[in-house]
Amino acid sequence: MKILIVDDEKSILKALEIILSPQYSVICALTGERAIQICRQEQLDLVILDIGLVDMDGFDVLKAIKKINPDLSIIMVTAYKDPKSIVKAIKMGAFNYLVKPVDPDDLILVVGNCLDNKVLKDQITAIQDSDMKTVKSGFIGRDPEIKKVLNLAKKIAPSLDTPVLITGESGVGKGVLAKIIHYQSDAAPGPFVSVNCGAIAKDLLETELFGYESGSFTGARKEGKKGRFEAASKGTLLLDEIGVMPLSSQVKLLSVIEDREFYRVGGSKPVPLAARIISATNSKIEDNAQNGDFRTDLLFRLNVVTINIPPLRERKGDIVFLAQHFLEKYAKKFSRKFMGISSQAKELLMEYAWPGNVRELKNIIERTVLLENEPLLLPEHLLPALSKGQNRQTDNTLVGLEIQYLEKSKKIIGEILEQTRGNITQAAKSLDLPVHTLRYTMKKLGLKTPMDV
Numbered sequence: 278m279k280i281l282i283v284d285d286e287k288s289i290l291k292a293l294e295i296i297l298s299p300q301y302s303v304i305c306a307l308t309g310e311r312a313i314q315i316c317r318q319e320q321l322d323l324v325i326l327d328i329g330l331v332d333m334d335g336f337d338v339l340k341a342i343k344k345i346n347p348d349l350s351i352i353m354v355t356a357y358k359d360p361k362s363i364v365k366a367i368k369m370g371a372f373n374y375l376v377k378p379v380d381p382d383d384l385i386l387v388v389g390n391c392l393d394n395k396v397l398k399d400q401i402t403a404i405q406d407s408d409m410k411t412v413k414s415g416f417i418g419r420d421p422e423i424k425k426v427l428n429l430a431k432k433i434a435p436s437l438d439t440p441v442l443i444t445g446e447s448g449v450g451k452g453v454l455a456k457i458i459h460y461q462s463d464a465a466p467g468p469f470v471s472v473n474c475g476a477i478a479k480d481l482l483e484t485e486l487f488g489y490e491s492g493s494f495t496g497a498r499k500e501g502k503k504g505r506f507e508a509a510s511k512g513t514l515l516l517d518e519i520g521v522m523p524l525s526s527q528v529k530l531l532s533v534i535e536d537r538e539f540y541r542v543g544g545s546k547p548v549p550l551a552a553r554i555i556s557a558t559n560s561k562i563e564d565n566a567q568n569g570d571f572r573t574d575l576l577f578r579l580n581v582v583t584i585n586i587p588p589l590r591e592r593k594g595d596i597v598f599l600a601q602h603f604l605e606k607y608a609k610k611f612s613r614k615f616m617g618i619s620s621q622a623k624e625l626l627m628e629y630a631w632p633g634n635v636r637e638l639k640n641i642i643e644r645t646v647l648l649e650n651e652p653l654l655l656p657e658h659l660l661p662a663l664s665k666g667q668n669r670q671t672d673n674t675l676v677g678l679e680i681q682y683l684e685k686s687k688k689i690i691g692e693i694l695e696q697t698r699g700n701i702t703q704a705a706k707s708l709d710l711p712v713h714t715l716r717y718t719m720k721k722l723g724l725k726t727p728m729d730v
């Protein structure tokens with residue numbers, strides 16, 4: 278196995294080389310430019326890359342290396358634990374990170390993990406490919422509310438001509454459900470095309486949806502262009518955020534659905550509608566219809582079947598289930614120890630209002646797994662992230678939640694300590710917490726440990 282180490286400090290390069298050279302073949306580079314050159318010339322298995330180089334930004338080096346060899350594993354080294362740059366590096370494709378001063382045991386462990394992962398990855402690519410479709414369309418849930426949603430989706434999936442309207446707050450999984458309907462229907466071999474009606478400029482929406490004929494306006498492509506309706510032919514078209522579609526486009530959409538055909542902009546030949554239509558909205562579309570911002574006749578066409586996905590706080594049975602799913606997924610991805618969720622952390626997850634729904638839960642777990650490395654997810658891993666989320670919402674303040682949580686913890690810990698007659702090791706065991714965490718929590722709660730008494 279060949280490893281390239283990149284750092285602009287000679288002493289650090291030497292130290293890392295001494296640790297790794299008994300097991301691996303090691304090459305060193307003092308600059309980003311030299312590192313990129315070596316990546317072009319050598320068949321490498323791993324790069325250990327310092328973020329703060331003098332000649333180039335570490336992220337630019339990372340990008341350049343990924344461009345030369347997208348499969349090459351990279352471990353980033355940072356001067357201090359800066360969550361922002363760590364998350365950025367991982368999102369850009371780094372495998373893991375190390376914080377300076379690098380601990381030799383950590384280095385060997387992370388490098389070993391990374392190279393094991395590489396071998397494993399080569400072996401399982403084939404299996405993953407075949408599983409990709411199910412993974413991509415996986416909708417995790419076991420709460421009775423979500424089971425109702427999935428049953429309804431399954432029932433209507435085969436009727437391709439029936440428009441479906443999916444409603445629900447942001448992040449509840451409307452996009453995922455639309456894909457499930459697509460994969461469960463006969464439209465599955467065709468494409469799944471999605472258009473976000475809220476994100477496309479008003480004057481571009483129609484050409485985007487219906488396409489245009491050559492020369493239909495200045496700047497138009499000579500050969501004309503297919504719109505999303507045509508692109509989704511024999512498949513599914515998801516009209517996302519339909520609630521904010523401009524009224525002028527609503528008229529056109531209504532006639533497309535009624536006549537089951539449409540015209541490209543500037544065209545005179547009708548094109549048959551051959552895609553299943555699913556729309557999704559997180560705004561209160563019925564209120565919009567009452568205010569005159571959304572055409573009622575169009576609404577009645579689109580909501581022949583309406584599937585409402587309840588917010589996460591109303592299907593509490595899914596919160597821990599989804600959290601455990603994401604925990605395992607990201608622990609595997611980032612080679613972390615995380616296996617389970619402590620009962621206190623579960624309580625915290627259950628009490629939180631989840632304004633950003635499943636998306637928020639997924640992001641918080643991904644971030645925590647990336648930045649921490651313990652077998653159990655603990656309340657202190659979650660509190661900082663949950664407080665940020667809570668600030669965005671005006672209802673249900675975190676301060677209240679934290680006080681509630683602290684008081685509850687104080688009571689529980691107090692009772693357990695009484696039972697164990699102040700034996701912290703035993704108390705930690707029955708609380709499902711590492712001893713050091715219990716000590717730390719007790720200190721925070723102002724509870725005296727027997728040693729202090």
Ligand SMILES: Nc1ncnc2c1ncn2[C@@H]1O[C@H](COP(=O)(O)OP(=O)(O)OP(=O)(O)O)[C@@H](O)[C@H]1O
Pocket residue numbers: 415416417418445446447448449450451452453454559635636639
């Ligand atoms: N039941 C679920 N199982 C697994 N992942 C889920 C589930 N629900 C949502 N997700 C994940 O949460 C994220 C948000 O989901 P999605 O984009 O479908 O939400 P949405 O309702 O369309 O949100 P928005 O209104 O903001 O577009 C995605 O990353 C998705 O994979």
Ligand SMILES: [Mg+2]
Pocket residue numbers: 451452517
């Ligand atoms: Mg969406």
